[in-house]
Amino acid sequence: MTNSEPDWLLWAREIQAVAQSGLAFTCDPYDVERYRSLTALAARMMAASSPLAGSAAELQQLFAAETGYATPKVDVRGAVFDRDGRLLMVRELADQGRWTIPGGWADVNQTASECAVREVAEESGYLVRATKLALVHDRGRQGHHPAGPFSIYKLFFICELLDEAPGDEAAGMAPNIETSDARFFARDEIPQDLSTGRILSHQIARLFEHRARPDLPTEFD
Incomplete structure (x- = not known):
């Protein structure tokens, strides 16, 4: 690509x-x-x-403000599916309420999957467990818009719910200031107003495929 x-x-x-x-x-x-x-x-x-x-x-x-040897930044995303196969999506306050799956920058002293689990809890209130690394995408190769000044790797994890109902400020985390809504959508109900800097329709389609076929290998680039 x-x-x-x-x-x-x-x-x-x-x-x-x-x-x-x-x-x-x-x-x-x-x-x-x-x-x-x-x-x-x-x-x-x-x-x-x-x-x-x-x-x-x-x-x-x-x-x-960027110091040290220059390397790509890392964005992690958690694709959470409920028992009916619907995908969890959140509205991003920073992007005019457009929809994406929970995620954000990876934090130090946490593994990539731990970051994805944390982001899901912070942005939706749901407690989850990461079960599979489905996609490793270079942001510049996928068509994300708008383009940004830095090179970014995007890691998409398939996650399973540990509780069917969101917790109250999950795991004792601070109140959510990043998203305004969290809902589950069937494959044919995915909102059209996506936050395209964070998620694209073809990535969502591949995440549904990985959920349906856990044996699929991780896709990269």
Whole structure:
């Protein structure tokens, strides 16, 4: 599968990653200035090419906060099915109430599956257990919109319910401030207004297939 993102974004992202990694290892003050110039160049490229990306100054500040060797970020998602085979979806407050499956950035000191379980509890109140890693997708190869400044891996876990009813602020977690609704949908009832930065219709279709056929191997790229 070819990358669905524009060339300018791939080039700017690569320049930023080279600069970030260079700053992590160089001790030469002249190289520090060169890498900082590359960071500023990447910010200007993104700002000039996409009004949604933000200003060059905002992007440069975002990039400056990224330190160490540049690697993709990790997004985890939990595909929770009830006994009737319906998929749990939530409304994202940060994306005008569009629908997705629960998920978010992976946290340190937790395994990927633990992060998925935590995200489900935080965003829906349901306690679940991750049973299978179904999809490992590069966000740029799948057609997610809008495109973002960083490279992202998306991990989708099939999860089973441990309780048919949501808990009260599951597992003692803080009140949910990310989603406004959580419902189960049959395959032919999936909402059309998806949060396409987080989930796409073809990914949902594959998650239903993995739920129906647990023997399917993990799909990647």
